[in-house]
Amino acid sequence: MKKLGLLPRILIAIVLGIAIGYISPMWFARIMATFNTIFSQFLGFMIPMIIVGFVAPAIADIGGRAGKLLVVTAAIAYIATFFAGILSYLTGTLSFPSLIGGEQGMALLGDTSKVLPFFNIEMPPLMTVMTALVFAFMFGLGMAFVKGTVLRKGFDELRDIVSKTIDTAILPLLPFYIFGIFLNMTLEGQVEMILKCFVKIIVIIFILHVFILVLQYCIASLFARKNPFSMLRTMLPAYFTALGTQSSAATIPVTLRQAIKMGVSEDIAGFVIPLCATIHMSGSTLKIVACALALMIMHDQPHDLGLFCHFIGMLGITIIAAPGIPGGAIMASIGLLQSILGFDEQMVALMIALYIAMDSFGTACNVTGDGAIAAIIDRIFTPNKSITANR
Template identity: 25%
Template sequence: MSTEKQSKWEAYKQPVILIACVLVGAVLGIVLGDKAAFLYPIGQIWLNMLFVLLVPLIFFSISSSIAAIGDTRRVGKLLIMTIAIFIITAAIAGTIMFIVTAIFKPDTSITIETTSAAVESAEQSIGDQIVNTFTVSDFPDVITRAHILPLIVFTVFFGMTVSTLGEKGRAVSEWLANMSTVFYQMVNILMKFAPIGLACYFANLTGTYGPELLASYGRGLLIYYPTMFAYFFIFLGLYAFVAAGRWGVQHFFKEIFVPALTSLGTRSSAAALPLQLRACDNMNVPREVSSVVCPMGATMHMDGACLATVYEIVLCCALFNHPLNGIGDYAYALVIAVAASIAVSSVPGGGAAMETMLISSFGFPSAALPILIMMTQLFDPGCTLVNSCGDTVASMMVSRFLYGKDWYKRAPEKAD
């Protein structure tokens, strides 16, 4: 039992310490007021170091993963169907959060001055926004944190090109993998100082803007977690019904209990992966489906993250006086949320990369990043629960579309 408690503490230790330090910093800022500004340089130095690491981290981690992929032509149809389901369900999750935030609006008791970049972004046409979000016109522009999504597009293209070179590209692929390991470790080291950096930053932030800023977090929890649980029971149940009717709903909720508790308790989709695969076996999901969909889903299928990302977009739009006007703005925000949750989630430290993408896409000031990092920590257990369990139901849906409505009646595969 002591080992189990220790394991749970290890899973939650980092966010607990981080949240505690941020609260200490926030209280210190409230007490000191404007005098807390002396802590600003410490927080900003940590933030700048994180910004510097993001671009090479994204490039090496994603390109090395893609470059290592072998011939996928045999499973082409499976991959296309899997990615399509990931995108569709993430878009549904994001749309739901837009509806919820339209009814229960984020806290708007405080607004923070915006930048000219936000105004310029708002004045662009939808076509210009799409072009400028996914591409840039010159190479130096693609290696800046102001253009995260174009960087990802370039990185995927680069990784695929290395993969097509076969033996000639092996040396490059190995170099990319080694560089990815280096930057992964740099982020790990830097994140050890996150409690200090964010505590100092929040001390200055609350010292400048007052305790009203903290109300945004409390309201965020009251909005996100009921929405997350509603999505889990209603929409994952609906996806199971699409996959296998009433049988699918009954067996999904029966088999998902242990994986769900594991993902919630460890805050890790990877930790729950073996249990997700066992749940798929118990529901007779073909191995050739579950062995692809679940591992891919652990890094790409992020419905819970999409729920959180949409809320964070709406929150920042409220905080920084950057309203979403019309269906075009909401469609653009949904594309960004889905792309961020799918594309960046596989990157070590991907939460910060995802939040940086939001900042660059909407022109929010850099002050938004610590706010979003804190919000992500609060949402993370719920995100992991939906992300992980969504992989199992996605395996069921892929089986339905590949093998027909009676897929679960096939002869069960024996364990190896």
């Protein structure tokens, strides 16, 4: 099954969950509900560990590279990520109500009788999400400016442990978790409504991805003074490589090569591309915000702009250095979905399924946008560089 990749396994889990849900006896549904309850508890326990394990070493690594180039690159990457989230929110508020607002039955989820687990095992997290973020920031910044190696090595090992746990425990069990969720929704008669909404959401998000990339390269072209579509065409190998790898880190060699081919100087590309693979998350943020907004509309929950500005601002920081594995960004953002947006277990499961269904496209949007940022940084720091047409 591992050879299939995560997305095919998630799709198989959804299909089987729906198919078996129509014929499943109640005892089997309760077994799956028990598994889902325990898995959800373990996932909640891991959320602060994921934040500390990934954010603290990432901040230490970024902070260790002092200089104006770092500050400007990080600022542009964060602005691009935040703008993508806001654009996703505004587009969703205009389009989602008319597309999925008719499914008002989703607002009645609380009135349906859910399948009860046989038992539950409590796994309280070591700290809250906000405590984990403050802890990660304090130690990340401290490690960046204190010339020591012991604590840094310890956090690097913690990151490896958390990453290994995600890769060997959470991701392999995730299809069973999704299977149980869709099995339960089928028993309760909600699955057809949800699948119709899924298709509509995916189409809107794909259109947004294309628009974001075109907009990023139109802005970059103003700095580089080149044809934006020619620049974007040069970066397409990185886009398609990311579709296959589902990892920004694994696509760095191709992104770097294409950025240089686009006309970015080797020194600037060698610094900006690996850094942006860690901190530039426009595609991932766009997806997470759109999916979260859609689910909140479906569940008739408040979703004002202020709430989402808070969520997007924290999200742009929390998902930096998300592990180079499929679904890393959504795993790192679960804590914010629960603490800021008020997601429950079922909404988190639907969020994971929606996100992973489009994981490749989000990663491709991230890495392709890295080329636009590199072009902007190259023009800012090498203003006298000769302009070569990219035709």
